[in-house]
Amino acid sequence: MVVPIAYYLVLSAILFSIGVGAFLIKRNIITVFMSIELMLNAVNLSFVAFAYQWHRVQGQIFVFFVMVVAAAEAAVGLAIIIAIFRARSTLNVDQVNLMKL
Amino acid sequence: MNGHSPLHLWLIPVLPFLGFLLNGLFGRRLPKALVSAIALLFTAVPLAMVLNIALHFSSLTLPHIEWFTTPWIATATFRADFDFLLDPLSLVMLLIVTGVGFVIHIYSVGYMAHEEGYWRYFAYLNLFMFFMLTLVLAENFLLMFVGWEGVGLASYLLIGFYFQRESAVEAGKKAFILNRVGDFGFLLAMFLMIAHFGSLSYARVFGAIADHPQMQGGILTAIALLLLLGATGKSAQIPLYVWLPDAMEGPTPVSALIHAATMVTAGVYMVVRSHVLFDRSPFALGVVAIIGAATALFAATVGMVQTDIKRVLAYSTISQLGYMFLACGAAAYSAAIFHLVTHAFFKGLLFLAAGSVIHALGGQQDMRAMGGLRKAIPITFWTMSAGVFAIAGLPPFSGFFSKDAILYQAFLSPTAGPILWFVGLVTALLTAFYMFRLWYLTFFGESRSQDVHPHESPWWMLAPLVILAVLAVAGGWIGIPKALGGGDQFAKFLEPVVKDSALVSPEGSLNQERLFSLLSIVMALTGWFVADLLYRRKPGMADRMVERFSGLYGLVVNKYWIDQVYNAVIVAPLLFASRYLLWGAFDRGLVDGGGSMAAGSVRGLGALVQRVQSGNIRSYAGWLAAGAAALLLITYFGFSMHL
Numbered sequence: 133m134v135v136p137i138a139y140y141l142v143l144s145a146i147l148f149s150i151g152v153g154a155f156l157i158k159r160n161i162i163t164v165f166m167s168i169e170l171m172l173n174a175v176n177l178s179f180v181a182f183a184y185q186w187h188r189v190q191g192q193i194f195v196f197f198v199m200v201v202a203a204a205e206a207a208v209g210l211a212i213i214i215a216i217f218r219a220r221s222t223l224n225v226d227q228v229n230l231m232k233l
Numbered sequence: 234m235n236g237h238s239p240l241h242l243w244l245i246p247v248l249p250f251l252g253f254l255l256n257g258l259f260g261r262r263l264p265k266a267l268v269s270a271i272a273l274l275f276t277a278v279p280l281a282m283v284l285n286i287a288l289h290f291s292s293l294t295l296p297h298i299e300w301f302t303t304p305w306i307a308t309a310t311f312r313a314d315f316d317f318l319l320d321p322l323s324l325v326m327l328l329i330v331t332g333v334g335f336v337i338h339i340y341s342v343g344y345m346a347h348e349e350g351y352w353r354y355f356a357y358l359n360l361f362m363f364f365m366l367t368l369v370l371a372e373n374f375l376l377m378f379v380g381w382e383g384v385g386l387a388s389y390l391l392i393g394f395y396f397q398r399e400s401a402v403e404a405g406k407k408a409f410i411l412n413r414v415g416d417f418g419f420l421l422a423m424f425l426m427i428a429h430f431g432s433l434s435y436a437r438v439f440g441a442i443a444d445h446p447q448m449q450g451g452i453l454t455a456i457a458l459l460l461l462l463g464a465t466g467k468s469a470q471i472p473l474y475v476w477l478p479d480a481m482e483g484p485t486p487v488s489a490l491i492h493a494a495t496m497v498t499a500g501v502y503m504v505v506r507s508h509v510l511f512d513r514s515p516f517a518l519g520v521v522a523i524i525g526a527a528t529a530l531f532a533a534t535v536g537m538v539q540t541d542i543k544r545v546l547a548y549s550t551i552s553q554l555g556y557m558f559l560a561c562g563a564a565a566y567s568a569a570i571f572h573l574v575t576h577a578f579f580k581g582l583l584f585l586a587a588g589s590v591i592h593a594l595g596g597q598q599d600m601r602a603m604g605g606l607r608k609a610i611p612i613t614f615w616t617m618s619a620g621v622f623a624i625a626g627l628p629p630f631s632g633f634f635s636k637d638a639i640l641y642q643a644f645l646s647p648t649a650g651p652i653l654w655f656v657g658l659v660t661a662l663l664t665a666f667y668m669f670r671l672w673y674l675t676f677f678g679e680s681r682s683q684d685v686h687p688h689e690s691p692w693w694m695l696a697p698l699v700i701l702a703v704l705a706v707a708g709g710w711i712g713i714p715k716a717l718g719g720g721d722q723f724a725k726f727l728e729p730v731v732k733d734s735a736l737v738s739p740e741g742s743l744n745q746e747r748l749f750s751l752l753s754i755v756m757a758l759t760g761w762f763v764a765d766l767l768y769r770r771k772p773g774m775a776d777r778m779v780e781r782f783s784g785l786y787g788l789v790v791n792k793y794w795i796d797q798v799y800n801a802v803i804v805a806p807l808l809f810a811s812r813y814l815l816w817g818a819f820d821r822g823l824v825d826g827g828g829s830m831a832a833g834s835v836r837g838l839g840a841l842v843q844r845v846q847s848g849n850i851r852s853y854a855g856w857l858a859a860g861a862a863a864l865l866l867i868t869y870f871g872f873s874m875h876l
Contacts, residue, residue, distance in 0.1 A: 152858050156851055164850075229848030 140181035147174035161213050161223045165206075172202050240286055242299045242317040242370055245279045245327065249362035252276070256359065260352025269342045272355035276338050276362055280331040287324060295729055296320040298372055298436075306375075313433055316372030322730040325570060326369035326502055329577045330495050334362050336697040337490040340585050343693025344486050344592060354394060354484065361387035365495055369502065374423050374433040377503070381419065381467065384496045385412045391491060392483040404479035411476040415466015422459035425452065439509040450514050457510045457517035460503065461524070468500025468554050471528045475796055477551055481543040485588030488543060493550050493584050494577035501557040501573050505566045508731055512564060518648040522562020526643075526653040526660075529555030531793075533663035537670070538790045541598050542587050545671050549624065550580055552660060559657055560639040563646035566731040567724040571712045572635035574723075578708045579623035579632055582701035586617035589694055590675060593687040600674040602682040609687035612695050614676050616702035621672045623705040625665040626757045631709030633753070636661060638714060641749045661753055665760025673768035716746035 151171030158164055176195045183191025217223055252275030260268050286293075297319040306313045338358060345354050364387055368380025385408075393405030423433055429452055430438045442448055464470070469477035480492050491497070504511060504521065511518050529552045536548030553576050560569035591598055593610050607614045623630035626637070640661070644654035689695070713719020767775040779786050788794075845856070 155854050156858065159851075225850045228850065 137181055137185045141178055144174045144178040144181070147171075147177065159224050159226055161216065161225055161228075164225060165209055165213070169202060169206070172198055239299060240297070240319065241282075242319060243301075243315070245282055245331070246363050246366035246370060248275045248279050249359040249366065252359035253356050253363060256352050257356035260356055263352065265346070265351050268352045268355055272359055273335075273338055273342070275359055276331065276335045279362070279366065280335045283324075283327045283331045286319070287328060290321075290324060293319070296436075300372075310431060311427060313373055313375045315376065316434065317370045318372035318435065319370070320730050321727050322502075322505065322570065323369050325574060325727070327366070329498075329574060330362070330365050330369060333494045333577050333581050333701075334365075334490060336700055337486050337494075337581065337585065340489075340588070340694050340697040341484075341486040343691045344588055345484065346691075346693075348484075350394070354391075357387055357390045357394070358487075358490070361391070361491060361496070365499075368499055372435055374426065374435075374438075374507075377506075378416075378419060378423065381463075381499060381503075382416065384491070384499065385409060385416070385467070388412075388480070388491050388496055391487040392480045394483055394487070398482070400479075401482040404476075404482040408476040408480050411473050412466045415463045415473055418459040418462025418466070422456045422463065425456050425459065435506070439507075442509050442513060448513060450516060453510055454514040454517050457507070457514045458520065460507055460510070461517065461521055464500030464504050464558075465524065466500075467503075468497050468558070469551050470500070470524050470554060470558055471531065474528060474532070474551050475799060478544050478547045478792075481541070481547050485543065485584060485591060488547070489581045489584030489588070492547065493580040497550060497554060498557070498573045498577065501554065501561065501569055504558070504561045505570055505731065508561075508564070508566050511561070515648055518562050518564060520562070522559055522643070522646075522649040522653055525555045525558025525560070525562050526649070526656040527555070528552065529559060529660040530656050530663070531555075533660045533667065534789055535792050537663060537667045538786065539667075540600050542590065542600050542603070542671060542675065543584070543598055545600075545667060546580070546583055546587060549583075549664065549667065550576075552664060553580065553624070556636060556639050556657065556660070559643055559649060559653060562653075563639070563643040563649035565639060565642035565646065567727040568635065568638040568642050570727060571723050572632075572639055574711075575623065575631035575635040575705070575708050578701055579620045579630075579705040582616060582698065582705045583620040583624065585694070585698055585701065586613050586620060589613040589690045589698065590617075592690050592694070594682075594685055597682070597685070600671065603675045603680075604678045604682075605676070605680040606687055607676040610689045612689060613698065616695075616698040617676075618672065619702040619705050621668045623709075625668050625761065626661055626753055627665075627761075628750075628754065629706075629709070631705055631707065633750075633757075634709035634712055634714070634717075637750050637753055638712065640753060641714075641746055644749065658753065658756055662756040662760045665757040666764050669761045669764035670768055673764060677769055678772065714746060716743040717750065 148171050151167045151169075151174060154167035154170065155164055158167065176198055179191040179195050179198070183189065183195075213223070216228060220227065252271050255271050255275075256263075256268055260271075263271075298316055299319075300314050300316040304312055304314050338355075341354065341358065345351055348354065361384060364380045364383025366380075368377055368384060371377040371380060389405045389409040392408055393402050395401045426433055426438055430441045432438060432441075442453070462473075466473040477492060477497065481488055483492070511521065532548045532551035532555060536545050536552060539545045539548060553572070557569045557572050557576070560566070560572060589610065590603070590606065590613060593606065593613065594603065597603065619630065623632040626633045628634075640654055640657050643649040643657055644651055710719070712721065712723030714721050767778070791797075
């Protein structure tokens with residue numbers, strides 16, 4: 133049985149929406165960061181689904197790119213989070229509203 | 234250059250300007266002796282040059298015009314140059330300005346010795362000389378206008394010399410503003426000349442008029458009347474005379490130089506210089522004559538009741554300038570210039586002597602506090618007496634000949650006539666009265682103030698008095714008419730300039746002229762007699778007369794309320810319009826309001842947009858998400874609707 137592509141896309145959309153919603157609602161920087169990962173993976177899912185559907189390898193390759201970027205982003209992002217925590221003693225994004233520390 | 238030997242006329246005005254620059258820029262740090270040396274040197278050299286020119290004058294080809302090779306203003310249709318003109322008229326003016334000017338510079342060294350701002354005073358005085366000499370030497374109306382404006386500036390600066398005194402500052406502003414009204418007329422006249430003759434050069438404008446004998450009245454009347462407006466401002470004639478009495482706030486030598494001898498006669502000079510225009514317009518000449526006669530009589534009546542010694546002389550100056558305008562109006566231009574010359578001598582002398590009296594009394598200007606000064610300051614007394622006799626018109630003093638020439642020619646002239654002659658004659662009586670009144674109040678009787686110790690002035694001040702006294706006595710002998718055994722040399726000397734006045738040279742018999750002279754002598758003696766009666770022999774009588782004619786006296790002593798009328802009719806509405814209309818509505822409302830409105834709207838928009846940039850990361854993310862969603866919706870529905 134072949135699962136229709138629409139299922140993947142709907143799942144991807146749901147995951148993406150959860151990511152967006154969490155990004156908007158949550159105040160903790162770590163959680164916000166995780167919701168970004170969720171959105172990236174939702175996109176990855178749709179890439180893979182389309183690649184399978186059209187039998188093209190580009191989609192799969194793109195997923196690797198996204199994962200590399202996500203890994204790099206995680207490294208830099210976590211470093212920034214630690215720096216902010218040291219400076220502000222808080223992880224609440226609402227309190228980080230200035231460009232300077 | 235014209236002729237073989239350039240006279241370097243440009244040096245005559247430029248040298249005092251150098252003096253102005255030196256004293257004005259460095260005078261503050263220089264010792265007083267050096268400041269006066271600079272000021273005297275840079276007026277003495279022009280005087281020497283002018284005297285040298287006068288000595289060789291007969292060998293020159295006239296008119297002698299010198300110009301620079303580079304034009305001043307050159308456009309396709311109009312051109313003006315730095316041209317200097319030397320003819321008998323400008324030579325006479327040059328002699329007066331440099332001669333009397335130099336003498337008054339000497340006097341100032343003594344008079345201003347203890348004043349603050351000594352260097353500033355001499356810098357301004359030299360600046361005045363520069364502009365006045367430019368005015369009389371100019372060969373076109375535009376250059377004359379530069380001098381005309383410049384002497385107004387120097388006059389303003391010197392009237393307001395004691396700038397700590399509110400009244401002096403006010404007087405300076407009054408003089409400047411009233412002169413601006415006159416200058417407006419002068420400017421319009423120049424515009425008309427450019428429009429109709431395409432030039433402002435004397436030679437071209439007057440030449441164009443001479444080439445068209447049929448030109449009468451019309452545009453020439455308009456130009457002449459506008460020029461007259463300018464002249465009434467500078468020469469303190471009705472209706473713009475009110476600044477001159479207030480100008481007495483300046484130092485006394487300034488009153489003598491600027492507000493008696495030279496600057497205020499610039500209007501007369503200008504009318505005589507442009508006599509070609511006036512000759513073609515009998516109407517304008519009539520207006521000149523009427524203004525002159527009215528001013529002469531009017532100012533003389535006010536002068537009769539003034540108590541400030543300088544204000545008596547100020548009104549007397551206005552009155553004498555009125556005589557000069559009467560002469561111009563009668564087309565007796567040489568008589569006008571003749572009176573200008575003698576007036577420069579005797580009025581300069583009177584002012585300087587008055588300054589010496591004030592100096593002797595330590596600053597007292599009120600004649601009611603003077604009296605009995607004859608013995609205390611004899612040299613001042615004798616020199617001032619010469620001036621008083623000269624202005625009163627007693628022979629053989631200088632004023633007699635010039636005033637007589639004016640009155641006689643006014644009587645015969647078709648544009649002035651017997652009525653104005655009679656006004657002039659009455660004015661002569663009043664003149665004699667108020668001058669002898671001043672004489673008696675100042676020098677005769679008992680001293681009317683305690684603990685004053687009058688002292689004679691230093692020689693720096695007395696020497697100029699003596700020089701001017703000699704000129705005030707003998708200055709008139711250059712123009713003794715034929716009827717009195719002279720040769721009328723002055724009029725002959727000026728003939729190259731004012732020969733073509735068709736209205737001049739009225740024919741009258743010599744006996745008739747002698748009768749007129751006799752009549753004016755009688756008038757002068759009557760004035761003297763009345764003054765003698767009121768102020769020497771029966772001292773109480775003047776007060777009784779004041780009581781009897783209190784209404785008339787009140788009118789005259791308040792100068793006919795002219796200042797108040799001007800204030801109510803012109804100044805107050807102007808101030809009102811300026812404050813509420815121009816400043817309040819236009820400047821504050823429209824100009825400032827427009828600016829504020831532009832700034833306010835930008836600020837409001839900014840405040841609105843500023844809210845978006847809150848610094849809150851989640852709100853940015855929200856905008857981002859909303860934007861993405863909007864894009865998605867637009868693409869989806871947009872495509873679905875149109876495709």
